[in-house]
Amino acid sequence: MVIKEVTTEKHAFIDVNKCVLCGSCQEKCPESAIVYDSENDCFVVLKGRCIGCGICIKCCPYGIPELRDII
């Protein structure tokens, strides 16, 4: 029997239409993966830095960040 191991990686996603720009997630992210995009006035997650730890989800007062599969 062949057992196939499937691993999924996730990274955080911030819905810019819901975010109130409080900056809490940016402060707490251990990888400095959340940066402010001054051109579009929003926070974005740098996929190359995010390790999917979920800290930003716990510290957001509105539960806005969510983990999504990396595709």
Ligand code: SF4
């Ligand atoms: S999941 Fe972790 S590493 Fe990724 S943006 Fe959130 S706090 Fe940062």
Ligand code: SF4
């Ligand atoms: S903690 Fe939540 S509301 Fe605050 S900047 Fe991050 S995603 Fe936006």
